[in-house]
Amino acid sequence: MTEPVLSVRELRVWYGTEHGPARAVDGVTFDLRPGEVLGLVGESGCGKSTLGRGVLGLLPRGAHLDGEVIYQDRNLVEASAREIQRLRGPELGLIFQEPLTRLNPLLRISEHFEETLKAHEPDLPKGEAKHRSIEVLRAMGIPPTRYRAYPHEFSGGMRQRIMIALALVLRPAFVVADEPTTALDVLVEAQIIGILADLRRNFDTSLLFITHNLGIVAEACDRVAVMYAGRIVEQGPVNDVFARPQHPYTQELLRSTISLSTTGLHYIPGAPPDLINPPSGCRFHPRCPKAMQVCPQRFPERVPVGPQTVECWLHGPDELMPDGGREILVREEITVADEA
Ligand SMILES: Nc1ncnc2c1ncn2[C@@H]1O[C@H](COP(=O)(O)OP(=O)(O)O)[C@@H](O)[C@H]1O
Numbered sequence: 001m002t003e004p005v006l007s008v009r010e011l012r013v014w015y016g017t018e019h020g021p022a023r024a025v026d027g028v029t030f031d032l033r034p035g036e037v038l039g040l041v042g043e044s045g046c047g048k049s050t051l052g053r054g055v056l057g058l059l060p061r062g063a064h065l066d067g068e069v070i071y072q073d074r075n076l077v078e079a080s081a082r083e084i085q086r087l088r089g090p091e092l093g094l095i096f097q098e099p100l101t102r103l104n105p106l107l108r109i110s111e112h113f114e115e116t117l118k119a120h121e122p123d124l125p126k127g128e129a130k131h132r133s134i135e136v137l138r139a140m141g142i143p144p145t146r147y148r149a150y151p152h153e154f155s156g157g158m159r160q161r162i163m164i165a166l167a168l169v170l171r172p173a174f175v176v177a178d179e180p181t182t183a184l185d186v187l188v189e190a191q192i193i194g195i196l197a198d199l200r201r202n203f204d205t206s207l208l209f210i211t212h213n214l215g216i217v218a219e220a221c222d223r224v225a226v227m228y229a230g231r232i233v234e235q236g237p238v239n240d241v242f243a244r245p246q247h248p249y250t251q252e253l254l255r256s257t258i259s260l261s262t263t264g265l266h267y268i269p270g271a272p273p274d275l276i277n278p279p280s281g282c283r284f285h286p287r288c289p290k291a292m293q294v295c296p297q298r299f300p301e302r303v304p305v306g307p308q309t310v311e312c313w314l315h316g317p318d319e320l321m322p323d324g325g326r327e328i329l330v331r332e333e334i335t336v337a338d339e340a
């Protein structure tokens with residue numbers, strides 16, 4: 001197996017709030033190999049964006065970071081702001097959610113590209129910079145004839161593709177794409193996925209692809225990590241996780257997506273918890289259809305299940321299971337309004 005580009009170990013991120021720390025990422029571990037696309041999925045508020053930004057050292061003020069993000073034998077969590085700044089762009093890229101956040105309306109597309117390259121690769125000859133920019137734009141479906149146009153001359157979908165090209169022109173080793181396709185129509189979405197797949201083949205770029213669209217994950221990702229309440233509760237190869245989801249939360253997420261197009265609406269009752277005071281033990285227990293006595297009592301360990309790793313007491317470890325732990329958790333039924 002090739003060495004990972006990035007190893008994240010027990011990463012924690014918390015935000016200071018007036019009610020106490022909000023533990024948005026609470027002990028996350030994963031590896032990313034060269035050219036690999038890891039999909040990160042889960043409901044809103046589970047910590048996906050915080051994880052993506054934390055890995056790149058791009059957290060807002062007041063956020064605290066702990067654990068390891070190993071990149072080229074260094075722990076980025078302990079690196080100085082200056083060192084991270086130097087890596088950002090040429091090594092570590094970020095594709096933002098909002099297409100216009102980084103395009104300056106007063107500058108031509110060509111200027112955006114040439115300035116970005118000049119800032120990070122000052123020795124690159126101008127002709128080469130132009131060549132590389134046009135190539136990556138072409139790969140994103142923007143023809144060379146539009147190279148000198150202004151941002152407002154493009155549709156939202158095209159601007160989004162330009163943004164992605166701008167992140168990729170520096171050929172970063174690792175890119176975080178945070179829901180890059182949410183605002184786009186289905187056709188453009190499919191196109192972008194195809195192009196991302198080409199680019200990683202050509203440049204060996206590894207991607208952390210944050211999305212709530214499981215269809216995209218099935219199509220574009222090698223592995224998937226399912227996040228719930230600040231933890232990765234299941235991860236593994238996409239085909240295995242989708243064919244044989246092992247964690248009840250993954251099972252419910254998949255069911256909610258599948259049934260949308262087939263047998264009508266299924267959604268997971270309740271909502272992800274408040275991360276200031278999360279539920280005890282397994283954080284999914286208040287919503288879990290398979291909860292057992294042990295679940296609210298003890299935090300589940302990360303255990304291997306085939307090619308997956310799962311944090312759920314259904315999969316052990318048996319030696320840590322307390323007496324009676326496997327009995328069904330009895331709790332009050334949550335009733336919808338009483339009929340009068
Ligand atoms: N700047 C912030 N200050 C305080 N809490 C935040 C901040 N950003 C996010 N959070 C909280 O962290 C949790 C995870 O948010 P986020 O990472 O955006 O999740 P996701 O991307 O999965 O929707 C949420 O409970 C959110 O309210």
Ligand code: SF4
Nearest residue numbers: 282285288295312313
């Ligand atoms: S540990 Fe218990 S509550 Fe949590 S997902 Fe597994 S069965 Fe459900």
Ligand SMILES: [Mg+2]
Nearest residue numbers: 048049050178
């Ligand atoms: Mg988010």
